[in-house]
Amino acid sequence: MRPIRTFNVTPSLPARLEPLRKLAYNLQWDWDFGTTDLFRRLDPDLWESSRYNPVMLLGTINQNRLQEVAEDEGFLAQMDRAAQRLEDYLKERTWYKKHRKEPTPDECYAYFSMEFGLTSCMPVYSGGLGVLAGDHLKSASDLGLPLVAVGLLYQEGYFAQYLNADGWQQERYPINDFYNMPLHLERNPDGSELRIGVDYPGRTVYARIWRVQVGTVPLYLLDTNIEPNNQYDQDICDRLYGGDIDMRIHQEIMLGIGGVRMLRALGLAPTVYHMNEGHSAFLALERIRMLMAETSLTFSEAFYLAQSGQMFTTHTPVPAGIDLFPPDKVLYYLGSYAGHFGLSNEEFLALGRENTGDLSAPFSMAVLAIKTAAFVNGVSALHGEVSRHMFCGLWPQLPISEVPITSITNGVHARSCVAKPTQELYDRYLGPSWSQASPINPLWKRVDAIPDEELWRNHELCRSQMIVSVREHLEKSLLDRAASPLELAKAKEVLDPKVLTIGFARRFATYKRAALFLRDIDRIHEIIEGNGTGRRVQFVIAGKAHPKDAPGKELIRQIIHFTRDEGLDRSIVFVPNYDIHVARVMVAGCDVWLNNPRRPREASGTSGMKAAMNGLPNLSVLDGWWDEADYVATGWPIGSGEDYEDPEYQDEVEANALYDLLEKEVVPLFYNRDPEDIPRGWVAKMKDAIRLNTPMFNTARMLKDYATRAYFTCSDRAYRLIQSNFAPAKTLAQWESHLAEHWYEMKIEEVRISEPANLQVNQQFKVEALIRLGALQPQDVQVELYQGKVDIDGEIHTGVPSVMVCQGTDERGRSCYAIEVTYTVSGLQGLSLRILPKHENLSSPYAPRLILWAEPEDVQINVGAEVLEKAPVAEAIAMTS
């Protein structure tokens, strides 16, 4: 039956309890144990059954219970303290105020992501990407950054996982009840729903807007599940990563284009647009279209203006991880933009193509994002390098090391992932600012002052709590599938609170190799059973496979079957329905965190960071973040960063390395106890993990990096370009097109080198270049000497550029550039020359993707010639990455 009228009924609270409403609707409770304890205190069972959802809790709690606590002075005092903390928190903004000296007017950074993992009661994330996005918002709020976020609100969210009796993953899609979640529906002044419309072929799709308040940061989520949208359009916000390629395009249009329109409808005019992964890259098209429609800007003027404030963070190290759309589909859905821009179809499609001449090439969201961004980064140092290789085709003439894709290593939000008793311990010994303190803060020295006994007892407590929680979780899921009493009885006995516990939890993508540790049945048996020494080992495993990923599901089944067949079901436990809550319990209660992806497939990985913050050593392949951590002091490296051709062989070698480490290093260190039963060596490693990894792999550090390296500069540049009625943007666009037109008319005619072929280390010599700039002026270009070792293939691969200084023009009208240089190492060294564009409003000299190298065949080289009397001494240019 369809209702004739609907109401949004919100919890009815006694007046004295009104602060609870404010607390429930600001997600800051997620990382404030004082507040979550308050909700638990209201009704512990309901708190759990609601999946830790305070809005649901307040909406369904027995009214008598509310009356009761309204007169409970202890409760009221706790509530008032929590409300005061929230109020104080919202007023802070200290880091931003202190570090942003002259913010641009109305500075605002819009952060777009397909998924956000903030807290377990909002299942609109699938894994690491979403949790990272959630942590990004939390830390942006902690630091007081003026950030707003944009995403989609999925009706079904991501699936809940359970296993059938055979160990095969089953998916259940719980319907998200928006009205009982910490969401505000955005409304017009007259009380009606605020809506936006987005054009799709032949129709407009409408969306309403829900806001999640994450501390000071609003996250706006679009929801198409409304009339008058047809069923298909309502389903755009049905499932995260659901549907076919057409549905994916529909979703990405809603996220990118709808997101830009939504910000406008909310009265926001962000100065920076940050694309977290390529899903949202269509936002560039809509921004350019809007700029053109509302100002007198041409396409290229609007393009450079849009680009000046856009950033792109890539998260995948493999081409298969990138969204690619067939060109005909892109034209079908977005061809109208070619018309708006005054571009031909091929010119339009070129925005998403690496090789613009390949007319059959698919349209890549990552390429669109890169081409329309002023700042591009990978998510670990290693991933930055991999990304430079992946996208170097966009800068075919640039040495790989200079491809302008840098890296900002991921982090995790400390207050969200460290267990409560452990946070209290850190608060006591380090002071409460530990959760945001930088690596050089002297407070980290105080980690040594934490008594070993206290740290160890605390960790044992976390392990026991995890085991209790795992048993309950298993029991509940067995009850759900009506398992036998025998199975239920067994679930109550899994794991042993005294045994070394290895944790492994992440998405079950095959490259993560969850079953690697089972490769040698006999050996793992012996390790688990302690080889007759009583030093046993147990495993806690969790993770979801993508619903369409049969090989991933097969891995889960393989683990379940193995444990049953081998009678190891007490020692290897698979915890179903991995989510943020399960993750938090596991990273706190395990002893070691295992990670064995196929290098370099794990762009960063973050669960190991969460474990490290809880004091866990990591045992991991040198991939992602771990490659740049102190992997000797704070854990153990599996292998030493080798890359393999043959995956079978790699599995063999790395499984053996894992077994060796477990037998020779991990197990002995854990079980080597002093008379007080404390493993001193182990505790020392825990302390190193806390001291070194907490400040480094923390979203507080990450957000500071994004702010100082990108948000501030992008905001400044974008603001500069719109001054005087867009005059600088227009100048930049005209300059760039002039440059592109005349770039290849330039000619490096002659190079004079003061010394012959034999030089000594540190011997100075002069280089002078005579260049015909043609239609360009000296101020348009940067002429660089590029020197370095000549490799076996006769090329300089890792050279160092230094800027040559213009000395004027010679009698034949050629511009003279000069420099004085030396070589600091011996061997076969070479030099070359190159020209790059130069303009004050360019985000980098690489942005126009123009570079002119001196061609050995075309340049007249004059050795030992008379060169200028005085030339400036080389100063190496700082590299981008």
Ligand SMILES: *Cc1c(COP(=O)(O)O)cnc(C)c1O
């Ligand atoms: C942290 C986290 C992840 C990411 O883990 P990786 O180690 O990066 O694979 C995935 N899912 C959940 C629920 C998490 O909390």
